Amino acid sequence: MSLAAPGDRLSLLCLGAHSDDIEIGLGGTILRWIGEGKQLDVYWCVASAGNERAAEARASAEAFLEKAASYSIEIGAFQDSYFPVQSREIKAWLLALRDKVDPDVIFTHSREDAHQDHRELSKLTSNVFRNHLIMEYEIPKWDGDLGTRNTYVPLSEEALAAKVALLLKHFGTQRSKDWFDKDTFQGLARLRGMECRAPARFAEAFTVRKFLLA
Template sequence: MKLDILAIGAHPDDVELGCGGTLAKEIASGKKVGIVDLTRGELGTRGTAETRDNEAANACRILGAEVRENLKFADGFFINDKQHQLEVIKILRKYKPEIVLCNAINDRHIDHGKGSQLVSDACFLSGLIKIETKLNGSNDAQQPWRPKQVYHYIQWKNIEPDLVVDITGFMDAKMEAVFAYKTQFYDENSKEPETPITSKNFSDSVKYRANDLGRLVGVEYAEAYTVERYVAVDSLFNLK
């Protein structure tokens, strides 16, 4: 299956928080979108890897993505080395996305920056013909594939964006997908330990950040990204 967009996150819920509105909008326009989680989020304070699996599947259904896979790297301990790069390369060559969305380049959680660089490096290496890969269970060599663009969604830190996407009309879908992770976010009845993302402030911030980004560009809601190379347009009139 060929995808238009492949969104990759270090943990289940990274994609929904960072680019869920963008994905919902592109899916509504007919684009084929997939999601890949690098880890199962097994070190998360609340819930378990199994509850995260179920929550991720529900979030995928809400957004309408074609497919969701988990590479089952070690939460907190995966590294950007050949072994991990090759696994990401296999996924890139499997789905041949035109655009890859991935973690913030610098963030509070150490896995976000690591995941960001890992995916970015794999996107480059995936285009090299002398790197040979095969999908598990297949004897056929995969063909090289390099995405046209790699964009990094913004997460905990307020990094200055290079571009924003108008997600007006898709904020509700984003929020529904985010809160599919019932064990991870604000619940006034929860008896589990508090974390930086379990506060009501954090849950509220998902919407007011998108609202504020929208305000800055003259729309209701927006999501922000940093880029790896200059953004080009055919005409100044293509810009909002």
């Protein structure tokens, strides 16, 4: 199945709890679709990013979306690690987003993600956006919460290499973390590529709970 052909416009709402989440979860997909000539209109929203991480988030988003047809970047101010107790305020933020955008596809965190912020944002996304295609992406971490996915986007070696290079370039605050490196991102993409028999061996994987075949 294809969501759009080269030359077609496709509107995306990308939601991330933290400054590097969107890039890790679907950065390769964004770069692939742009490289294929799909005209992406992207609303890129990061719920929590303070000070230095906010600057990283904006610079990274601009780099990933440099060749998109159009884009808008929104950086929220919710408190990192405390999303469950900010649920009411985050829902209001998402409702305001719903009044501004009507995307073809929404990307958000996995419902089963072990990080409380990721999980809360995913739950509220599906609650607020009931009439949209939602694709839940994954974030590797020490919790070992990677699960079974049912939707894949194959990546070329070039798209994956560009994704990894941009991640390592823009997120200096994260480089000290033992999981934030080329091997992690390439290794996960190789496993997901194996699962879907991706032509170039790499892929990003998602969970789709509901979709309508017309």
